[in-house]
Amino acid sequence: ESYVEPIVKLIGLLRSLEYVPSHGGELDLPRLEDKLGEQVFDSPTVFNFYFPDYAPDGAVAGAKLHSPEAQILTAPTAISHLNGVSSLVRNGLVSCSGGFGMRCPPSKEALAQSDGVLAFSPRLPPNFTRAEAAQQTVAQLDVLLTGGRLHPANREYISDAVAAFLGANLSAPRLRTAVGVAEELFGLLPEFHATTFNARRAVKRTLPAPPPPPPPGRGYKALLYLYLDGGADTYSHLVPLSGCEVGADLFAQYTALKGPLAYNASALHSIDATASKAKPPCSTFGLHPGMNNIQTMYKAGELGYVANVGPLVEPLTPQALAGSPQLPQLLFAHTTQKAATQTVHAQAISSAKGVLARLATALATKQSDDGAPYSSMLYSISGNAKAVQGGAPPKVLTGGGAVRWKRYTPLKEALGNLTAFESGSIFAETAAAAIQHANQDMEALGAVLDATALPGQTNASTKFDARNPLSTQLEVVSKVIKARAQLRGERDLFFVSLGGWDTHTDQLTRLQKLTGQLDAAIGTFAAQMKLQGMWESVSVMSASEFGRTITNNGFGTDHGWGGHALLAGGAVRGGRLFGRYPGTLLVPASDKLQMRGRFIPTTPWEAVFNAQAQWLGVRDEALLAAVLPNRANFDGDILLAKADVFKAATPTPRPGTKALAPDMEVEVA
Numbered sequence: 001e002s003y004v005e006p007i008v009k010l011i012g013l014l015r016s017l018e019y020v021p022s023h024g025g026e027l028d029l030p031r032l033e034d035k036l037g038e039q040v041f042d043s044p045t046v047f048n049f050y051f052p053d054y055a056p057d058g059a060v061a062g063a064k065l066h067s068p069e070a071q072i073l074t075a076p077t078a079i080s081h082l083n084g085v086s087s088l089v090r091n092g093l094v095s096c097s098g099g100f101g102m103r104c105p106p107s108k109e110a111l112a113q114s115d116g117v118l119a120f121s122p123r124l125p126p127n128f129t130r131a132e133a134a135q136q137t138v139a140q141l142d143v144l145l146t147g148g149r150l151h152p153a154n155r156e157y158i159s160d161a162v163a164a165f166l167g168a169n170l171s172a173p174r175l176r177t178a179v180g181v182a183e184e185l186f187g188l189l190p191e192f193h194a195t196t197f198n199a200r201r202a203v204k205r206t207l208p209a210p211p212p213p214p215p216p217g218r219g220y221k222a223l224l225y226l227y228l229d230g231g232a233d234t235y236s237h238l239v240p241l242s243g244c245e246v247g248a249d250l251f252a253q254y255t256a257l258k259g260p261l262a263y264n265a266s267a268l269h270s271i272d273a274t275a276s277k278a279k280p281p282c283s284t285f286g287l288h289p290g291m292n293n294i295q296t297m298y299k300a301g302e303l304g305y306v307a308n309v310g311p312l313v314e315p316l317t318p319q320a321l322a323g324s325p326q327l328p329q330l331l332f333a334h335t336t337q338k339a340a341t342q343t344v345h346a347q348a349i350s351s352a353k354g355v356l357a358r359l360a361t362a363l364a365t366k367q368s369d370d371g372a373p374y375s376s377m378l379y380s381i382s383g384n385a386k387a388v389q390g391g392a393p394p395k396v397l398t399g400g401g402a403v404r405w406k407r408y409t410p411l412k413e414a415l416g417n418l419t420a421f422e423s424g425s426i427f428a429e430t431a432a433a434a435i436q437h438a439n440q441d442m443e444a445l446g447a448v449l450d451a452t453a454l455p456g457q458t459n460a461s462t463k464f465d466a467r468n469p470l471s472t473q474l475e476v477v478s479k480v481i482k483a484r485a486q487l488r489g490e491r492d493l494f495f496v497s498l499g500g501w502d503t504h505t506d507q508l509t510r511l512q513k514l515t516g517q518l519d520a521a522i523g524t525f526a527a528q529m530k531l532q533g534m535w536e537s538v539s540v541m542s543a544s545e546f547g548r549t550i551t552n553n554g555f556g557t558d559h560g561w562g563g564h565a566l567l568a569g570g571a572v573r574g575g576r577l578f579g580r581y582p583g584t585l586l587v588p589a590s591d592k593l594q595m596r597g598r599f600i601p602t603t604p605w606e607a608v609f610n611a612q613a614q615w616l617g618v619r620d621e622a623l624l625a626a627v628l629p630n631r632a633n634f635d636g637d638i639l640l641a642k643a644d645v646f647k648a649a650t651p652t653p654r655p656g657t658k659a660l661a662p663d664m665e666v667e668v669a
Contacts, residue, residue, distance in 0.1 A: 001196040003427050005049075005069040006036035006081055009193065010100065013085065016144040017120040017183065022092070028115065029100050034398075035080040037072030037383070044499060045230070051335055053350065057389055059429040070430060071384050074396040075438035076403040082435070085187035086407045089180045092117040097406045120144070122179060133175060134163035137182050146191040151198045157417050158185045184407070188418045193431035199424030205433060207440055208393065214375040214490035221616055222481055222492040224525075224540045225356060225387060226470075227342070228518070230501035231334065233548040233557050234564040235599075236261070236288060236511060238305050239268055240581065243283030250282055253585040254550070257597060261507055261552045263288070269295035275576040277644065280307070281583045290515035293523030294566065298575055302526070302535075303568040306608055306640075307581040310546060310562040310601030311340035313347045314633040321593075321600075331593070332559040334502070337545040342387035344605045345629050353390025355605075355627070356493045359613055361391045362623040363491045374617055375490040379480060381473040382497040394495075395441050399472030401479065402446035405439055415439060445487075449476070452483045455531045462527045470498040470521035478528045481538070491616050501544060507556035522568065535570035539612060539646075542566045543605070550585050550597035561593070562601035565608065571615070571646045578640055579603035606631050607640045614642035 004012075014027070021027065033039040038049040050071035055061045060070065083098025091097065092114025096104040105113035122137040138159045142150040165178045191198045228234075236258075240250035242265075255262040268286025287295050297303035313326035328346035330336035336349060345352035356378060363376035378394040380387075388394040397403075408415070419436040423429040454475070456462030464475035473496040480487065480494070498518060503510050522540065529535040547563025567578070580602045587594040594600060606628045613627050625631055631639070 001194070001425070001427050003067050003070045003073060003194050003430055004192075005038065006072065006077060007032070007038055007040060009081070010036070010084070013088075013145065013187075014118075017118040019093075019116050020119045021116040022114060025115065028102055030102055032100065035077070035084065035098070035100070037074070037077045045334075045502070047334060053335075054384070056384065056430060056434075057393065058433060059426040063426050065426065067427065067430065070434075073430075073434050074380075074383055075434075075441050076396060076398045078435050078438040079403045079405050079442055082187060082405050082407070083403075086184050086405075089118060089183045089187075098403075118183070120179065120183075121176070128170070130163050130166050130168070130170060133166060133170065133178070134159045137162055137179055141182055141186055145186050146189060147195075149191045149197050150189070151191065151200045153200060153421075154189060154191070154198070154418055157414075158182055161185060161414065184411070185414055185418065188411075188415060188435060190419065190423060190425075190428035190432035190435075193435070194425070194427035196425045196427050198428040198432075200428075201422040201424060203422050204420045205422050205436060207437070210444070211375045211377065211488045213488055215372050218374070218490065218617070220481075220484055220490060220492075220534075220537050222477075222489075222494065222534075222538045223356075223359075223612055223616060224474075224477060224494045224496065224538060226522075226540060226542045227382070227385070227387070227495065227497040228501045228514075228542055228544040229338075229497050229499040230503075230544070231337075231546045231548055231559055232501040232514075232544040232563065233503055233507065233511065234544065235547060235550055235560075236263070236507075236557075237291070237515070238307070238564045238581075239263065239286040239288075240280075240282040240585075241265060241268060241270055241284045241286040245281050245583070248281055248584060250585055257550045257552070257585055259552045260554075261557065271295060271298050272575070273577050273581075276578070277576070278578075278580050280577050280581045282581075285577075285581075288511070288515045290512055291519045293519045293526070297522070297526060297568060301574040302570060302572060303566060303574045304572060304576050304578055304645075306565045306567060306578045306603055308547075308562040308599055308601055309565050309579060309603040309605060309608065311337060311344075311346040312601055312604035312606075312634075313630055315604075315638060316600050331561060332546065332598075334545055334559075339386050341543055341545050341605060342385060344609055348629075352629075354385070354387040355609060356387045356495060357389055357391030357394075358627045359609070359616070359618070360491075360493055362613065362618045362627050363616060364392070365623060367618075367620045367623065369619060371619075375488055377487065377489050377492045379477070379492065380495040381476050382495055385495050385497070387495050393437060395445060397445065397449075397476050399469060399476060401449050401476050402442045404442045404446040408439060408443060448483045448486045449479050452479045454478055454482060454528060456528060462524060462531060464524055464528075465520060468517045468521055470496065470517050471524055473497075474521050474525040474528075478525065478532070481529070481534055482532055503548070503556040504553065504558060505555040507552075510556075526568065529570070537571070538569050539572065539615060540566070540568040541608060541612065547599065550587070550599070558596060560598040562599035567608070567645060573645060573647055578645065579607065603638065603640075604630070604634055606634055607638055611640040611642050611645040615646045 050068045054071040056070040060067045084100045087097040087099030092111045093101040093116040094114045095101045267289045273280045311328040328340045339349035340346040343352035344355040360376045360378045363374040380394045419432040465471040542565045547560040548557035549560045
C-alpha cells in the first residue's frame with residue numbers, strides 16, 4: 001500500500017483513458033516539477049524528488065510508517081493535480097486553467113486545438129437507460145482508474161452525478177460530457193491517489209478552526225528561516241581578511257587551502273568585526289564578491305553572522321573528543337544532516353519534530369506568567385520541509401502564492417462528499433485529508449493574498465525579481481506579513497529555501513549565481529519590510545545542512561560540518577559576529593572528524609534558536625527546553641540570549657494600534 005506519486009497517476013490516467021495526440025506528435029508535459037513536484041528525468045538532486053524515510057504527519061506518522069512519495073504531496077501540488085485533471089478532461093491537453101499542456105488556445109476552440117484528447121468511451125448495451133449509462137460508466141472507470149477499489153458510497157455518489165447530468169438527453173455529445181463529469185470526480189477520490197482500499201467511515205474529518213483574533217498589546221513578530229539547500233560553502237561567504245592576531249595570517253591560510261577557489265582580497269567586501277562580543281581572530285573580514293546588499297546591511301547594523309555554527313549534541317572540546325562524545329547521527333551526509341539542522345535534535349533525527357513546528361507549538365502554549373498564548377502560524381513556501389513537521393499543519397504556498405482549484409465553486413459539494421469522510425486506510429486517509437485541507441487552506445489564503453498589493457513594485461530597487469526563485473518566495477512572505485491582520489497573525493514562522501549549494505564542481509560559477517540570488521532577494525525583502533514599516537518586527541536567519549571543506553578538490557569543495565549563518569532584521573544587533581570564528585584554518589589532518597579541512601562547530605543551532613525563541617516571546621524554561629531538547633547541554637557562554645542578538649526595541653504595532661512600550665500597544669480609533 002502506498003500513496004501514488006503524481007507522475008505515475010498522470011501517465012496512468014492518460015493511458016487508461018486512451019489519450020490520443022491531435023497531430024501525432026510526442027507527449028509533451030512541460031513544467032511538471034513546478035506543478036506536481038516532479039518531472040520525468042529531471043530530479044533536482046541525485047537524491048530523487050523525496051527522501052526514503054519521509055513520514056507525513058497524520059495517519060502515516062501515527063502508524064510509524066514511511067511514505068516517501070508523500071513528501072511532494074503539498075497543498076500546491078494537490079491542487080495543481082486537480083486543476084490539471086479538470087483541464088485535461090474538459091479542454092484536452094492545453095495549459096488553460098492550470099492544464100498540463102504547452103499552450104492555451106481560445107476557450108471555444110480548446111478541444112479542437114489542443115495537443116491531444118482523452119478518447120475513452122464506455123461500452124454500453126443497446127438502448128441503454130440513463131441509470132445504465134451512469135452505472136456502467138462508473139464501473140468501467142473504477143476498473144481503469146481505481147483497480148476495482150471504489151467504495152460503494154463513492155460509486156453511488158458519482159453514478160448519481162452522472163445520471164443527474166444526463167437527464168433525459170442520452171445523445172452521444174451529452175454522454176461524452178457526462179463521462180467527463182465522472183472522470184473529473186474520479187480525480188478527487190482517495191482510491192485514485194492511493195493503492196489501497198478506502199475503508200471509508202461514516203464520520204467526517206474535523207477541519208482545523210481558523211485562529212482567533214490575537215489579543216491587543218503584543219505587536220507582531222515573524223521569523224524567516226532561510227535554508228541554503230545542499231550544504232553551502234559559507235567559508236567562501238565570510239573570509240578572514242586582515243588585522244589578524246600575531247602569528248595567525250588567516251587570509252594567507254585561506255588562499256593556500258582554497259587554492260583556485262580563493263577570492264582576491266580586493267574582490268571581497270570588507271566588514272569590521274571589532275564590535276563582536278567574543279573577540280574574533282581578525283578585525284576585518286571579507287564578504288563574498290556578490291554580497292553587495294549584505295555588506296550594506298552589515299555596516300548599517302542590520303545584519304550579523306553566527307560563526308562556525310552546526311549540529312551538535314553537546315560541546316565538543318578537545319577533552320570531550322578524547323573520550324566518547326555524543327555526535328550527530330551520520331555526519332557529512334545530506335539527508336541526515338538536513339534532518340539534524342531542521343530538527344535541532346541531532347541525536348534523534350528520525351523521531352524528532354521540526355524545530356519550527358516545536359517553536360510554533362511553544363508560542364501557542366499558555367506560559368506560567370499567565371499570558372495568553374500567541375496566535376502562531378507556520379508557513380512553508382518551499383514544500384514539506386522537515387523543519388515544519390510535527391505540529392499543527394503548516395500552510396504550504398509556492399513562489400506564486402496560493403494555488404487555487406479553478407473548479408472549486410461548482411464542485412465544492414462533490415469535494416465534501418468524496419474527501420470529507422475519515423478513512424480507516426492509512427494512505428487513503430492521507431490522500432483525502434491532504435486534498436480536503438489543501439482546498440480549505442488555499443481558498444482562505446488565496447482570497448486574502450490575491451487582494452494584497454505590495455508597495456514599491458514599480459521601483460526596480462524594491463521590486464521582487466520573478467526570475468529569482470528565492471525572491472518570489474520572499475514576495476509571498478511579504479504579502480502574508482502585509483495581510484497579517486486579516487490572517488490573524490501575531491507570531492508567524494516562515495520556511496523558504498534556495499537549492500543548488502552542493503558545489504563539488506564548478507564552484508566559482510555556481511556560487512556567483514547562487515550568492516547573487518541570495519543577496520538580491522534579501523536586499524529586496526529588507527527594502528519591502530521597511531516600506532511596510534515592519535523591518536524591526538522581522539528576524540531572518542539562514543541555515544544549511546553543513547558547511548564545506550576549507551580545502552578544494554580541484555573543482556569545488558566537499559561536505560564539511562561547521563559553517564556560518566547570517567542573522568538580519570531591524571531589531572538584530574548587526575555589524576558583528578556571534579559565536580567564535582576559528583583561530584586557525586589549519587585543522588588537524590589526522591583527526592577523522594576534521595580531515596580535509598572540516599571544522600567542528602563551536603556554536604550549536606540551539607544557541608541561535610534560543611535567542612530567536614526568546615525574542616518571539618517564549619519565556620518559560622520548560623517551553624524553551626521543549627523547543628530545544630539539547631538546550632541543557634550548553635551553558636550560557638555558548639547559548640545566545642535575546643539580549644545578545646536583539647536590540648531592546650519596540651516591535652512594529654499591528655494595524656489599528658500604537659506602541660506604548662516594548663511589547664505593548666493599545667488600540668486606536
